[in-house]
Amino acid sequence: MGAQAVKTSADDIVLELRGLTKVFGSGAAAVRAVDGIDLTVRRGELVIIMGPSGSGKTTLLTLIGGLLKPTSGTVHINGIDITAMKESALTQVRRHNVGFIFQSYNLLESLSAVENVEVVLDLAGRGGRGAAVKAEQILVDLGMGHRLHFKPRDLSGGEKQRVSVARAMINDPDLMLADEPTANLDSKHGPEIVLLLRAVAKELGRTAVIVSHDVRIQELADRILWFEDGRFKDNPEPAVAPAEEKTTGV
Amino acid sequence: MVPLARRYLFSDKIRLAIAAGGVAFAVLLIVLVQAFFQGIIDQIGRFASAAPSDLWVMQAGTPDPSHGASILPNSVLSDLQDVPGVAAAQPLLGRAMQVGSARFGFVMAVPEGPFQAQTIEAFGAQSSPERGQVILSAVLAKDIGAGRGDAVDIAASSFEVIDVSSSLVGSFSVGALLDSQDAAQLFGDPEAFSFALVFVSQDADPEQVAAAIEDQVPGTAALTPQEFADVLRQEIEDGLRPIGAVLFGLAFVVGLAVIALTIYTSTVERTRDYGVLKAVGASPGQLFAVVIRQSLIVALAGYVLGSALGIASGRLLQDAVPQFVLVFRWQDFLLVLAAVLVMSAVATLVPVRRVASIDPAMVFRA
Ligand SMILES: Nc1ncnc2c1ncn2[C@@H]1O[C@H](COP(=O)(O)OP(=O)(O)OP(=O)(O)O)[C@@H](O)[C@H]1O
Ligand SMILES: [Mg+2]
Numbered sequence: 137m138g139a140q141a142v143k144t145s146a147d148d149i150v151l152e153l154r155g156l157t158k159v160f161g162s163g164a165a166a167v168r169a170v171d172g173i174d175l176t177v178r179r180g181e182l183v184i185i186m187g188p189s190g191s192g193k194t195t196l197l198t199l200i201g202g203l204l205k206p207t208s209g210t211v212h213i214n215g216i217d218i219t220a221m222k223e224s225a226l227t228q229v230r231r232h233n234v235g236f237i238f239q240s241y242n243l244l245e246s247l248s249a250v251e252n253v254e255v256v257l258d259l260a261g262r263g264g265r266g267a268a269v270k271a272e273q274i275l276v277d278l279g280m281g282h283r284l285h286f287k288p289r290d291l292s293g294g295e296k297q298r299v300s301v302a303r304a305m306i307n308d309p310d311l312m313l314a315d316e317p318t319a320n321l322d323s324k325h326g327p328e329i330v331l332l333l334r335a336v337a338k339e340l341g342r343t344a345v346i347v348s349h350d351v352r353i354q355e356l357a358d359r360i361l362w363f364e365d366g367r368f369k370d371n372p373e374p375a376v377a378p379a380e381e382k383t384t385g386v
Numbered sequence: 387m388v389p390l391a392r393r394y395l396f397s398d399k400i401r402l403a404i405a406a407g408g409v410a411f412a413v414l415l416i417v418l419v420q421a422f423f424q425g426i427i428d429q430i431g432r433f434a435s436a437a438p439s440d441l442w443v444m445q446a447g448t449p450d451p452s453h454g455a456s457i458l459p460n461s462v463l464s465d466l467q468d469v470p471g472v473a474a475a476q477p478l479l480g481r482a483m484q485v486g487s488a489r490f491g492f493v494m495a496v497p498e499g500p501f502q503a504q505t506i507e508a509f510g511a512q513s514s515p516e517r518g519q520v521i522l523s524a525v526l527a528k529d530i531g532a533g534r535g536d537a538v539d540i541a542a543s544s545f546e547v548i549d550v551s552s553s554l555v556g557s558f559s560v561g562a563l564l565d566s567q568d569a570a571q572l573f574g575d576p577e578a579f580s581f582a583l584v585f586v587s588q589d590a591d592p593e594q595v596a597a598a599i600e601d602q603v604p605g606t607a608a609l610t611p612q613e614f615a616d617v618l619r620q621e622i623e624d625g626l627r628p629i630g631a632v633l634f635g636l637a638f639v640v641g642l643a644v645i646a647l648t649i650y651t652s653t654v655e656r657t658r659d660y661g662v663l664k665a666v667g668a669s670p671g672q673l674f675a676v677v678i679r680q681s682l683i684v685a686l687a688g689y690v691l692g693s694a695l696g697i698a699s700g701r702l703l704q705d706a707v708p709q710f711v712l713v714f715r716w717q718d719f720l721l722v723l724a725a726v727l728v729m730s731a732v733a734t735l736v737p738v739r740r741v742a743s744i745d746p747a748m749v750f751r752a
Contacts (some may be wrong), residue, residue, distance in 0.1 A: 231667030
């Protein structure tokens with residue numbers, strides 16, 4: 137089916153990258169970590185970006201999340217260009233539009249599992265009476281009901297990553313960004329986490345972009361993009377709807 | 387609401403205890419020094435305001451009885467009577483002298499005069515001792531370890547302690563009340579007295595009478611009890627202020643350093659946490675609030691602890707060293723509270739800048 141065959145309203149596009157470039161350093165020492173990337177990701181999609189170490193995956197993800205300013209190019213989230221935003225506006229984007237999941241979990245060690253999730257609601261100005269309940273509910277939904285008040289140091293890696301998925305989801309962002317979420321997990325718990333993200337994407341209409349070099353999770357992606365030296369190996373720009381392109385590029 | 391600041395502080399209880407203890411020490415020091423100074427100031431003022439009269443008249447240039455003795459010839463008494471508006475003048479003897487082992491006692495006596503009985507009462511005794519007897523203020527008695535019935539040396543003479551009175555007022559509350567002839571003998575001049583307590587006639591204005599006295603009786607100074615008290619306090623305060631300022635400054639620096647170090651190390655240790663919080667949507671202001679709240683908790687805990695310790699140790703100190711008359715005033719506690727709040731604010735300046743400079747992208751690096 138051609139591009140014309142699928143009608144996608146602009147609303148369905150959650151993430152759009154145009155000519156996205158990040159150069160570290162200058163002159164002979166310059167590193168083009170991300171080199172003119174174009175990408176469109178639609179609602180409900182789970183995209184996995186795979187590539188070798190040093191290929192620029194993390195750099196790409198931090199650009200998408202607005203944690204790093206690109207050298208050139210644009211990032212649109214829900215149709216809004218975040219590259220031109222001031223820091224205060226970016227803070228709002230981080231609160232409401234994106235959720236991060238990290239390889240090393242990055243949970244706050246002084247807080248319990250439920251507090252790690254609740255604190256994000258507080259920051260977004262949605263704290264208060266219902267916040268703890270909402271945080272607990274989401275952890276229960278993710279199978280963490282028996283560990284609500286555990287500190288991160290008393291949780292297994294898989295459990296910690298569930299808490300960070302809960303944290304990334306709690307503010308109902310359209311876009312979830314995960315950097316090597318399975319790298320510290322075994323072959324059972326790694327795919328489990330990605331399955332979880334997939335379920336969230338499909339059931340709640342969220343979008344997930346995962347960067348990873350973990351081949352165990354390939355089959356869970358709607359789309360796999362191969363990334364090397366700051367570029368996609370094949371032209372990833374889909375002219376088709378998510379469903380049709382599930383296995384492209386593999 | 388997740389109490390992030392409290393969680394951070396209480397996750398290292400030893401550090402919290404050291405920090406609060408350090409602030410408490412600074413607060414304790416300030417509170418005690420202030421109470422001690424205030425005690426001195428209050429005591430010396432009490433001597434001046436105890437007079438039942440409208441005016442104090444003394445030798446010009448000797449406002450502070452602990453530094454210079456006021457000596458007026460007896461003829462001044464009749465001169466005072468001639469000043470318009472003066473109703474009566476009651477002489478008073480008073481001079482700083484060695485009493486027993488105490489280098490500084492204030493020996494007083496109330497000679498015969500129109501208001502002898504009232505004056506003795508006003509200074510806190512029931513009646514004048516007989517010759518060879520002395521009434522000691524409680525503070526002085528405790529200081530030299532003398533009790534009722536003991537013998538006490540003043541200059542070269544020995545006196546029998548007939549009473550120890552907590553109401554007896556002397557300069558610095560170290561009063562020793564004698565018979566007036568004994569006192570005159572000790573002071574070495576029976577033709578002289580120290581102060582005249584002047585009562586003005588009903589329709590006269592004490593201020594005007596004071597001016598008239600200074601005018602018509604050369605070599606005298608006339609002050610209302612309030613003015614005299616202020617002069618005495620002022621003199622003491624001027625002497626104490628630099629010492630107080632130095633101690634206050636030291637305590638402030640100690641408190642500030644303790645809070646600043648605690649908050650700074652805690653912030654550095656949690657650099658990654660603050661980065662994560664930024665990445666998940668914390669504004670700089672929200673992160674500052676976490677830092678500032680930690681600083682406030684440390685400061686206030688130290689303040690409460692230090693104040694309580696100050697009052698408690700003040701009691702013990704006052705028992706052990708009777709010359710320490712400690713006066714705790716709520717204004718002083720408020721001042722210390724203000725100082726502690728300033729400490730906690732200043733202590734966050736560097737940590738807050740550090741938090742502001744954290745790059746949230748760092749949290750992606752393992
Ligand atoms: N802040 C920076 N300053 C300079 N160079 C950087 C910076 N961040 C990344 N780079 C460089 O950019 C390139 C891409 O790094 P990046 O971390 O994005 O790779 P990656 O694909 O995530 O690697 P890995 O799989 O090991 O995590 C690397 O050569 C790295 O050295
Ligand atoms: Mg990486």
